[in-house]
Amino acid sequence: MALKSSPVVFGLLARLSRRSFSTSKALASKPVTVRDALNQAIDEEMEKDERVFVMGEEVAQYDGAYKVTRGLWKKYGDKRVIDTPITEIGFAGIAVGAAFGGLRPICEFMTFNFSMQAIDHIINSAAKTYYMSGGQIPVPIVFRGPNGAASGVGAQHSQCFGAWYSHCPGLKVVMPFSSEDHKGLMKASIRVNDPVVFLEDEILYGIPFPMSDEALSPDFVLPIGKAKVEREGKHITVVCAGRATDTALQAANELAGNGIECEVINLRSLRPLDFDAIARSVAKTHHLVTVEQGWPQSGIGAEICARVMESSTFFELDAPAWRVTGADVPMPYASSLEVLALPRPKDVTAAVAAVLGNKISEAASQ
Amino acid sequence: MALKSSACVLRLNTLRRAARLLSTHTRPETVQNGKTADFPGAKAPYVNEIKFLNENSYDPIPIYRVLDNNGEVIDNREEPNIDKETLVKMYKNMVQLNQMDKILYESQRQGRISFYMTNYGEEGIHMGSAAALAPQDLVFAQYRELGVLLYRGLTVTDIVNQCFGNCEDAGQGRQMPVHYTSKPYNLVTISSPLATQMPQAVGAAYAFKRTPNNDRVVICYFGEGAASEGDAHAAFNFAATLDCPVILLCRNNGYAISTPSREQYRGDGIAARGPALGINTLRVDGTDTLAVYNAVAQARQLTLTENKPVLIEAMSYRVGHHSTSDDSTAYRSVEEIEKWTKDENPVQKFKLYLERKGLWDADSDKSQQKEARDIVVKTMQEAEKKKRPHWREMLEDVYCEMPPRIQKQMQQMEDHLKKYNEHYPLNQHQSD
Ligand SMILES: Cc1ncc(C[n+]2csc(CCOP(=O)(O)OP(=O)(O)O)c2C)c(N)n1
Ligand SMILES: [Mg+2]
Numbered sequence: 001m002a003l004k005s006s007p008v009v010f011g012l013l014a015r016l017s018r019r020s021f022s023t024s025k026a027l028a029s030k031p032v033t034v035r036d037a038l039n040q041a042i043d044e045e046m047e048k049d050e051r052v053f054v055m056g057e058e059v060a061q062y063d064g065a066y067k068v069t070r071g072l073w074k075k076y077g078d079k080r081v082i083d084t085p086i087t088e089i090g091f092a093g094i095a096v097g098a099a100f101g102g103l104r105p106i107c108e109f110m111t112f113n114f115s116m117q118a119i120d121h122i123i124n125s126a127a128k129t130y131y132m133s134g135g136q137i138p139v140p141i142v143f144r145g146p147n148g149a150a151s152g153v154g155a156q157h158s159q160c161f162g163a164w165y166s167h168c169p170g171l172k173v174v175m176p177f178s179s180e181d182h183k184g185l186m187k188a189s190i191r192v193n194d195p196v197v198f199l200e201d202e203i204l205y206g207i208p209f210p211m212s213d214e215a216l217s218p219d220f221v222l223p224i225g226k227a228k229v230e231r232e233g234k235h236i237t238v239v240c241a242g243r244a245t246d247t248a249l250q251a252a253n254e255l256a257g258n259g260i261e262c263e264v265i266n267l268r269s270l271r272p273l274d275f276d277a278i279a280r281s282v283a284k285t286h287h288l289v290t291v292e293q294g295w296p297q298s299g300i301g302a303e304i305c306a307r308v309m310e311s312s313t314f315f316e317l318d319a320p321a322w323r324v325t326g327a328d329v330p331m332p333y334a335s336s337l338e339v340l341a342l343p344r345p346k347d348v349t350a351a352v353a354a355v356l357g358n359k360i361s362e363a364a365s366q
Numbered sequence: 367m368a369l370k371s372s373a374c375v376l377r378l379n380t381l382r383r384a385a386r387l388l389s390t391h392t393r394p395e396t397v398q399n400g401k402t403a404d405f406p407g408a409k410a411p412y413v414n415e416i417k418f419l420n421e422n423s424y425d426p427i428p429i430y431r432v433l434d435n436n437g438e439v440i441d442n443r444e445e446p447n448i449d450k451e452t453l454v455k456m457y458k459n460m461v462q463l464n465q466m467d468k469i470l471y472e473s474q475r476q477g478r479i480s481f482y483m484t485n486y487g488e489e490g491i492h493m494g495s496a497a498a499l500a501p502q503d504l505v506f507a508q509y510r511e512l513g514v515l516l517y518r519g520l521t522v523t524d525i526v527n528q529c530f531g532n533c534e535d536a537g538q539g540r541q542m543p544v545h546y547t548s549k550p551y552n553l554v555t556i557s558s559p560l561a562t563q564m565p566q567a568v569g570a571a572y573a574f575k576r577t578p579n580n581d582r583v584v585i586c587y588f589g590e591g592a593a594s595e596g597d598a599h600a601a602f603n604f605a606a607t608l609d610c611p612v613i614l615l616c617r618n619n620g621y622a623i624s625t626p627s628r629e630q631y632r633g634d635g636i637a638a639r640g641p642a643l644g645i646n647t648l649r650v651d652g653t654d655t656l657a658v659y660n661a662v663a664q665a666r667q668l669t670l671t672e673n674k675p676v677l678i679e680a681m682s683y684r685v686g687h688h689s690t691s692d693d694s695t696a697y698r699s700v701e702e703i704e705k706w707t708k709d710e711n712p713v714q715k716f717k718l719y720l721e722r723k724g725l726w727d728a729d730s731d732k733s734q735q736k737e738a739r740d741i742v743v744k745t746m747q748e749a750e751k752k753k754r755p756h757w758r759e760m761l762e763d764v765y766c767e768m769p770p771r772i773q774k775q776m777q778q779m780e781d782h783l784k785k786y787n788e789h790y791p792l793n794q795h796q797s798d
Contacts, residue, residue, distance in 0.1 A: 061697060062624040085594035085630050086560060086622055114559060117595065152480045154542045156558040329764055333531060334539050337760060 031208035037179035041186035055082040056108030092118030109145035126195035127170030147199035155330035160294035166270040177245040179209040184222030225272035233261030236287035241267040251348035288321035296325040431651035437718025465738040487685035490712030494658025506567040532752035533796035561592040564601035571612035591622020605675035619684035640677035652680030653712040
């Protein structure tokens with residue numbers, strides 16, 4: 001809520017309702033939940049490549065804390081679906097070592113909040129060993145799990161690590177939105193030889209998105225580093241990723257009713273960041289708003305704005321760009337405040353209005 | 367952990383026979399070749415034969431207990447000298463704890479609170495340890511130690527207010543249920559990431575040690591699952607090398623969510639790690655309140671007078687589900703649960719003991735259960751009616767000194783509310 005024009009409001013807002021999720025207009029052959037899409041992707045890749053294995057807390061018999069690995073232990077057994085003792089720094093290190101040893105681990109964090117215990121292995125070892133070994137030792141690992149705020153789990157369990165990990169060279173950082181995104185990008189992440197931080201979202205797990213026949217096939221892979229235009233529009237570019245894509249799409253729907261056409265760009269991957277897609281869109285719309293759930297300082301939006309400044313895209317802008325972000329506070333536990341601490345569609349519509357009306361300075365001064 | 371072959375355990379003379387602590391200072395009886403090596407990293411005898419040591423090289427660390435399953439004292443010399451009022455207080459708190467667990471768990475099911483974790487099976491650890499501590503001691507808890515807090519003086523109201531996050535919650539409604547905090551009762555705020563309390567507890571103990579005439583110890587509770595975190599090892603090692611007045615109390619309840627302890631670790635449990643790191647260590651029957659009391663009382667004495675850490679592994683069983691988000695029947699049998707609810711029930715054992723001593727009977731139990739239940743029900747009804755924290759709390763406490771930017775927002779909000787207060791549910795929030 002970097003948008004200071006919408007004063008912090010009390011009052012209960014309708015909780016993120018499952019039905020309110022906007023789904024893409026893909027050839028709707030079959031609705032598949034994000035959870036099932038992930039499960040499919042992992043299953044298919046495990047079937048295809050003996051070296052792929054899953055490890056993490058409660059991933060085996062319990063099917064994973066959020067049931068993403070459902071059925072995999074039954075199918076692949078103890079050798080390839082491994083429950084670990086509770087030590088994130090331990091099993092992240094084991095994953096790194098297993099990758100050094102020629103395997104392709106998928107390392108599940110119960111939530112990315114707990115990955116902070118393991119961050120040294122991710123950044124100092126996984127991300128840098130290929131470089132430090134003179135290109136001899138690749139580290140093909142997928143670090144995955146739910147990221148960001150869920151609902152009602154307080155300050156320590158509700159943080160977005162998108163900006164944190166995307167800061168680091170050597171890592172690829174993926175933040176998918178739809179079931180198709182999750183499936184295609186998970187498969188790509190498992191196949192790629194670099195370590196990938198794959199940021200999921202607990203709220204999205206249960207959401208069904210239509211999936212085309214093509215996406216359902218075992219050959220479906222999406223390229224890491226390519227954004228997707230979720231909705232075309234000519235007035236303003238709205239850049240987002242993960243669950244913030246839903247917020248942006250809802251806002252875009254609403255704005256369309258007022259004759260404002262947003263071009264919604266789902267980044268899909270934060271590193272590499274598809275800046276070309278943003279630049280192309282801004283060259284058309286001349287206006288830019290970014291939406292993310294993380295904190296504003298040094299965030300994803302900040303990065304995008306900086307790249308605009310440093311490129312000729314800057315000259316395409318008819319108004320300053322604006323960031324819509326999570327509020328700059330530890331996440332409140334109170335549900336009424338929690339919804340306000342995350343970007344809502346109405347924060348996006350207000351940002352769009354401010355940018356299009358060139359009223360940023362007015363909004364900022366409030 | 368005496369080496370089966372030769373070494374013996376040095377008995378600390380401050381300790382009684384049965385409650386002996388384990389120490390790493392084993393004295394080899396026979397020194398082969400009459401020569402002892404004097405490396406900086408190890409002073410040990412030389413031998414001429416390769417012999418790998420493993421978990422079977424040692425006897426399992428014994429489990430100290432005082433009561434049998436019928437609440438009878440096994441060896442009279444081990445019966446602690448606890449006055450009658452204290453014994454009754456301990457039991458009443460167990461009853462209170464059980465009733466809170468029952469009703470608060472249900473209230474989560476009814477959607478009145480968002481989350482809850484019960485303490486069933488660990489009542490003996492809670493009351494035995496809490497009664498052996500002094501009020502000035504500092505408590506670092508994991509989350510499943512509500513009985514300790516009750517015993518120390520947190521009221522049902524304090525606890526319920528936290529679970530409901532109303533304006534009287536000491537944490538101002540900022541944390542999930544069961545993340546209690548209490549400065550007056552020396553309880554450090556409970557933190558979600560596992561085991562972080564462990565090195566922090568050692569750090570706090572180090573601070574106490576530096577205080578002249580220190581009369582405080584730190585107790586740190588942690589689960590056997592949390593003991594797998596790297597922080598646990600750091601805590602053990604620092605507690606030993608910094609010589610800190612800290613009691614590290616492991617609640618080994620057999621499970622970490624669905625992970626049974628046999629998958630959590632190999633070897634002889636958490637206790638086996640103590641002597642290895644130079645920590646006085648004791649394993650105790652956590653379903654036996656008196657055994658836990660003796661263990662913690664002696665540990666406290668030792669750690670305070672000698673600034674030496676103590677590790678206690680209290681064996682028990684997590685009778686309830688891990689939390690309201692868990693269904694434990696998916697990974698363990700009902701028979702297994704029943705065994706621990708019936709034969710090894712800590713509350714039952716302690717009650718039988720009190721009955722034998724003539725301190726308790728069925729009638730007092732009945733009325734106590736009812737009283738404990740009624741107070742929780744009544745307190746919950748009140749808690750729901752209490753206002754939410756003041757709107758200002760939304761902007762406070764991120765920094766000790768409010769940054770100017772936030773001060774400005776606070777002022778804007780103040781002015782805004784003056785004008786538009788009728789649009790806000792201010793009557794639901796505490797006011798000035
Ligand atoms: C760093 C970290 N990893 C994982 C979790 C998730 N988690 C919460 S409780 C728990 C099990 C802990 O078991 P144990 O320490 O034995 O305590 P018990 O619940 O048995 O009392 C896990 C894995 C967490 N809170 N923090
Ligand atoms: Mg446990």
